[in-house]
Each structure stands twice: as structure tokens, then as C-alpha cells.
Amino acid sequence: MKNLHFTYEMLFEFSEPVRNHRFTLKCIPESNECQFIEGVDLRIEPVPKYSESRDSFGNREIYGMVEESHSMFHVKVEGTALTGLDSCEKALPSHQLGIFKYPSGYTKPGRYLKEYMASLSFAKNWSAYDKGVFLMHKIYEDFIYEKGVTTYLTTAEEAMELGRGVCQDYAHILIALLRMLKIPARYVVGMMIGEGFSHAWVEMEADGKWYGLDATNNVLVDDNYIKISHGRDYDDCVVNKGVFTGMAKQKQDIRVVVCDKQ
16 A cells, blocks of 8 residues: 555646636546545636536546636646555446447547457456456557657557557557457546656456556556546546637646655
8 A cells, every 4th residue: 555645737828818718627536445535635726616526437527617817727636545455446237337348439449459459369268357467468568659649539549550659549459459358448547656647547347346457557557556537438537628718729738746655
């Protein structure tokens, strides 16, 4: 177990003032079987009218609006996470996991994913968990980490064709392959020690439990990680969504710090 202090900070700067800025934020970790979150402090500037709710996956979300004219939007979340309480989360019964078993917008397989899957060999006695770990290792070996070649709109199929990308792409490819094997898999957004930005990984269901797999780093998710949200793919876990009145261009800066307090 580790006692981690985390800071998640977002700054949006607008080229000219905007108003009626409506937003939805998913940047606050939630306690579960693997982590206990406490002492959370949320600060939003300019101070908006906002409320809290949960989405259809149970993720905590903040939604609200800044009516007055403003040229920046600043969000900062701080808190403490006791991690490593367990190695996995309990899953719903298998018949209730269909939404995580079939392709979603970012994970539909095409020619390149199907060809890659056809090139792999699985031992007959491997469990679903064994297959998931094997796929994690293979993606790490065969895929190249490179920034700037993909965007937040890049699908698993497009990333597989490129053969390179970032954590979002690693996660989408692993999810697509697991679902091709009819293994439920979900996309996770969170934080980890030493990353500096938000991070994406995968949880796969096996024997009634969700196991975290980080294909970008080729490791099983452990007490170095803090989970924020999960969903079918990136689109369900977008940290910030918003619309505003105005013709401004926006610049976004994200800063994440996770450190061990012990």
C-alpha cells in the first residue's frame, strides 16, 4: 500500500473573452476496493455555479456554468489516495457486462487489428486473464510510443495501422483485441507516479474481477496508480467537456503530480 498525494490541474486560456461557459468535469478520483480517497479539495476559477452527479458508469462528475465574461478557466483538484488496498475491483455478473464485451466507437476492429489478432497464438489452456496479460506484453513489444502522431480522435484501428501512438492508443488497441476474444474490457483514466499528465490503461474482467493492465508500461496496475474514471473508451472518460459563447481559440495546459507521502 502507498499513501499518495495528488494534484490534477487544468488551465484553459482563451484568445478573447468568452461567456456562458458550460462544462462537465471528470477529474475527481473515487474510493473503491483498490483505493481510498480523502481530503479532496476542488477549486474552479472563475467561481461558477455547479452541481455534482454521476454518469451512467458511476463516475463522479461536476457540471456547471460560468456566465460572466472570462479569459481563463482554471481547475485544481488535490487530495490523498491510499492505494493498493486490493489488486482488483469486483465485477458485475457476466450477463451484465455486455456493454464492455462488444466494439465501441474507438475500438471497432478493421483490417489491421484483425490481421494482428490472426498473427497471435494462444495456448489452449490459457484463462482469460492469461490471454489479457499476453496481449499486454505483445502490444508493448510491437507498438512504438511516440507523441504527436495521433490525436484524441484516433481509433484503435488507425493507431494499429500507424504502429505507434500514446497511452490512449495502447489502451484502445488492447481493449479492441480483448473484445475480439469476447473478454469484457473497459477504458480507464487516472494518474500514476512519475507521469506528469493523466494516464490511460485498461481493466479486463476475469473470474468476476476487474484487473488493471497498463500496456504503455507493460505492467499490471498496482499501488502507483490512482483511478479517476472508466467507460467503454476515451469518449466516456473525457476529463473536460464544454461549450461557450464567443469566437475565441483556446489553449489547454494540464499538470498532474502524484507523490508518495511516506
